[in-house]
Amino acid sequence: MNNISLKQLRYFCALAEHGHFGRAAEVSGISQPALSVQIKELEIELGIALFERSSRHVCLTAFGEQVTVRVNEILRAVDDLYDLARASRDRLTGRFKIGIIPTIAPYLLPTVLRYLSEEYSELDIHVRETLSSKLINELNDRTLDCAILALPIGETSFTEFPLFTESMVLVRPVTSEIPITSPEQLLDQKLLLLEEGHCFREQALTFCKVGTTRPRDGLDGSSLSTLVQMVGAGLGVTFIPEMAVPVEVGSARVCLNRFRPPEPGRVVGMIWRKSNPLASQFERVAEIVRRAAEYLRHQHRSQYDGLGI
Amino acid sequence: MNNISLKQLRYFCALAEHGHFGRAAEVSGISQPALSVQIKELEIELGIALFERSSRHVCLTAFGEQVTVRVNEILRAVDDLYDLARASRDRLTGRFKIGIIPTIAPYLLPTVLRYLSEEYSELDIHVRETLSSKLINELNDRTLDCAILALPIGETSFTEFPLFTESMVLVRPVTSEIPITSPEQLLDQKLLLLEEGHCFREQALTFCKVGTTRPRDGLDGSSLSTLVQMVGAGLGVTFIPEMAVPVEVGSARVCLNRFRPPEPGRVVGMIWRKSNPLASQFERVAEIVRRAAEYLRHQHRSQYDGLGI
């Protein structure tokens, strides 16, 4: 049975250093007999003497000297655990795996990553971009630490942290005449949507189905960028999130219009497993993401206004 | 206060490996609640969670994973202490510093070293050849582990282990006529002795002073070899230990004679500090030295007989 204790090893080091039971005990904050007993037990446990005692000197045996080196290493390694813990407690360390859906990633990520790496310089951030359903699986798998997606998810095992609400904007060909300002006006439009699985598709449809009918099916696109290009080619209309506007619109021959309230939109938030012990850290991370989004929105809003919409 | 215990670290490893409190507890030979408590205390001590718990899975946090590597190293290092102890207990390890007086060293050492290195193949043997008084100081200094010299020493702090008794042999010039067989006959001889400090000098004189007078002072030599050469040159007579005969006599034009009992002689033994915890090991070493000397004596005796003395 391995019954050596770290206390014994610390006492051993103190005694090895001071060569005197009384002083070593004092330094160790225990009484001399307590130290004597512990050293003796350590020797019994190892089955060999560590010190050569006399009333004048206490000095290490040859074996004791070999042990000193190793024990110092051990104690140093244990102390390192504390340091590591403190570092990990105060700020995230090591790998940090964040998931994000495709209809947010391209627009939010650059800014978020910049903000995060400013705050957590030594954090090794991994990004995974995929559909909400996969992100959720990977969160449950513990493959991801957290995910940025549209709320609500409605899984009780997750903490949902709302980041911001973003509006949907309608993208029309420049050739179209009158602005569309209510869902009803969409019914005779050909609506281009992201392919099945994207939550943004569902969100757009939800808005359109405010009534009971839905717009004529159009084509599916695999990215917002593609959809906008398709709109520019006159194939129909589509929605994009407000945040995508500065990136996706510009090159394409399209025009935008907002709706009158209630504007279509969605809540974007960050989620993580409630059981993850880094939860408190994640709130800080989420706050940083929120600030990044806010900054982005201000930037965009000025451009947006510049577009005169 | 550093209150992590090795037990906790072992439990941690078990839990990290099994991912299940119940099984890890079983493997560790304790109950599940005991394990729960210890893991929790470890986490409290470190101030950060090591595991992410749910009733389905128990898995390491990012921090826990970092800790696993280090803890495994720590536990391995602790186990190594046991191995090191066992190795040191069963056989001498590391440096072994042995002292030996000049009137024994050249004759006994080669054989002793051969015997010792056969028995302790990985022992790093250091030899120190000097006068008894210095050897004793160095034993007290703990510079030496043990010493081979003429007994008795009479220090209570030393264990004296007698190895063998060796006779002194008189060395005469071949030109001298009649054998000398009793101390009295030495009184009119010119006696060549080792310089002050060699115990062998005192031992020779002790024999000569069996009566009250002592032989005429001769010259001092720094080694037995020198003395024998001086005898060959007709400068006087000298004593050498029996063991030195095969080495020192042969090239010189001298003849030998023994005395009738009580033959002059001395007890050669090994000494070490009583307080040295390797004492039991030293008895084994001493026994090996004794066997080496015995072997040597048999070898010499046949040569000696061949000389027809």
Place this chain on the structure above:
DNA sequence: TAAAAATACTCCATAGGTATTTTAT
């Protein structure tokens, strides 16, 4: 509802304290 972890409590082993003895210089 079932499986697993956490909690509550109890007990005993042992670390550590004080007083004393032994040892070695």
Place this chain on the structure above:
DNA sequence: ATAAAATACCTATGGAGTATTTTTA
């Protein structure tokens, strides 16, 4: 005779057990 380590003995902390509750899938 003195300084230091070892021993004896006692106390109290805490490690570990059993029984139970809480949690989550």
